[in-house]
Amino acid sequence: MSNKMLFIYNHVSRQNMTEELKECASDITVSTIKNALSLLSYDVISINLMNEQQLRETIEYHSPITCAFVIAEGFLSEPSSLYDGSGALSIRQILESYSIPYTHSTPKTMEFCRNKDLTYKILGETEILIPKFISFSSPHLTEKEMIEAEISVGYPMFIKPAGGGNSLGIDELSICENRNDLVKKIGQLQELFGEQPILMESYISGSEFTVAVVGNASPTVLPIIEFPNDVQVRSHAVKAGEYEKRDSFRLLSPHEGKGSEIAEIALKVYQGIQGKDMIRLDLKMDQFGNLFVIDVNGTPSLSSKGSVAYMIETLDISMEDFLGYMVYEVTRGKSFVSEHVEEVWKSVSKKLISVDAQVVA
Incomplete structure (x- = not known):
């Protein structure tokens, strides 16, 4: 009986690439990893992950699975799952339900990493330095909330999505020197990611x-x-x-x-x-x-x-x-x-x- 490895990834063509899908792996990265894994005495089963049902059906069809190499961040049928943390958690929870060992972080670690405000809260309980920050569950900020951010963080302020990676939603507009900059950046994030949580932190200008x-x-x-x-x-x-x-x-x-x-x-x-x-x-x-x-x-x-x-x-x-x-x-x-x-x-x-x-x- 062959030893089977699931290779789970997210990939879209350049024509279908949007801001929320920029964490997807390129075709070169996918082929490089697949070829490398195939040299390790495993039968590699590749899955460009669309949804939970696809993952479960693949596991059950090819069972038993020896292990899984996971670089997928979520489900392509639910783009928000790639950056709000829900997809990364679900993938690992499904693999654990089938007792399949997998690479990279556990559900708990991914919850920490995919929610930057939670990352800061965890690290802030240690002696590790983090920027002063405040988070909001929506980019629709009231006047009172903006004032709260200005008092607790101050300018210059750095604004970014609370979820995701690969610098999604981060650009030169992320550095805010005043209220006008703040309103402009918040509006941009709302347009890009809808009602996703945002993080405001003190801007550190050094190396x-x-x-x-x-x-x-x-x-x-x-x-x-x-x-x-x-x-x-x-x-x-x-x-x-x-x-x-x-x-x-x-x-x-x-x-x-x-x-x-x-x-x-x-x-x-x-x-x-x-x-x-x-x-x-x-x-x-x-x-x-x-x-x-x-x-x-x-x-x-x-x-x-x-x-x-x-x-x-x-x-x-x-x-x-x-x-x-x-x-x-x-x-x-x-x-x-x-x-x-x-x-x-x-x-x-x-x-x-x-x-x-x-x-x-």
């Missing part, structure tokens, strides 16, 4: 960093990226073009200087949100050198042009081997693990252990 934590028994911090400070807002459009500017990134060792401080924060966040397999978080540094966590992503992009791909490339780890490492982390002690996957895991683990020797401080 921005992104860092990933991988693994379970012994979580490891990957090389940390410091982005050039030539743009104020890393919008979706800016991120799409960053691949061409990688030479301007600064890599920090997670064992030295500011990188060590960031790594310590990242591991505390990983523990605080009960992370599994991998998370990526973004931080900004203020004028005094204080580091603030501004976002946590439970299913970081595995695009070849994304930050995680660049981090593992600097360690001479291929995306294929990295996916094998993740699959082993999920399946060991639970399901079938081929000798090949175990060997890949050992090889990647050695490179992760020597991460400090592979980057430029």
